[in-house]
Amino acid sequence: MDAASTIGDVTDQLVGVFDDPKILIGIPLALLGAVFMSFGAQYQHRGVQKVERLTQVNGGNGLTGAQLVNLLRRPSWVAGTVMLGLAIVCQLAALSFAPLILVQPLGAISLVITTLLNARISGHTPTKRSISAIALCVGGIFLFVTIAAIYATETPVSDAQLVTILVILAVVVVALGSLWFWLRRRANALFYIVGAGIIYGFVATLAKVVISRIQSGDFEWLTVVCVVALIAGTAVGAYFVQTAYASGPPDLVIAGLTVIDPIVAIIIGLAVLQEAATAPWGAFVGFGFAGLLAIAGVFQLARYHPQIVSDSQEIPIQRGSDGQPSTGSIRITEAVSRVWPDPPTRDRDGRSPR
Structure with a gap:
């Protein structure tokens, strides 16, 4: 077989942006969503930290119902939620133009923006x-994008594939819920x-x-089940994210989401939806290598993030309504005290000292 025929065979297998130019519309929409995600994460993190401070309850072990209600009263958290809503709209719009395994990894750009904002x-x-x-993190995810842009393709999702996804999601939610109930007193941001x-x-x-089923007019009971699962999954994920904000910096949260989220979506796209069925084995090796790079980046950031390193220099401070000592960074504690000073103490008669 000569070189010309080999190149021709490879060219025939290439799909994605070269055969479907509308994918190029999805890319800027996904990038715009990443910008909204960055600012939304920063504002939500600020709101969670304020609520945690005002309620004097450590939310790192799971936000309480009262704290969740108080979040709705924080303008910063509401503003962040609106921005994240816009990020979701942009992402959904991007998904209507481009394959899942191409759109999802582009959210990694939000990690860079969030890091600069948090710093x-x-x-x-x-x-x-x-x-x-x-x-x-960013290099691994963008390597994913490069491979996906060449080999990603749209395929109709069958009812059997959809049922498989829903069953796996149910198992995952039950497993994570059980782990949370068992480990929540020891669980960290990661x-x-x-x-x-x-x-x-x-x-x-x-x-x-x-989105695909609505576009094709195929809206039946299984699609309704998908919508219900979509809303339930969003609520559970949002609770996990808000709790992560209470125990970790926003750029670490975004790093995990922009790496793990697309990797899971890509695995589903590859294994269940067959979105890269025409890709050669070398592409799958590239997917694996890129995924390992990105995941290693998340764990390295969780270990060497400057805010986490600062928090490791701990002193006992009073936190929580139960009077039990907790720990925290001297630097962060002093900063919080300047922004949200403690209310004046009162005597037994409820009068403030003069």
């Missing part, structure tokens, strides 16, 4: 190790980030399916 607000300048970790990323990977897949 500006918190004063924690990124270190060489944290920058290297972010580079691994647990909630991984859990939210896995669930949102299924949510993105279901959103793509619902």
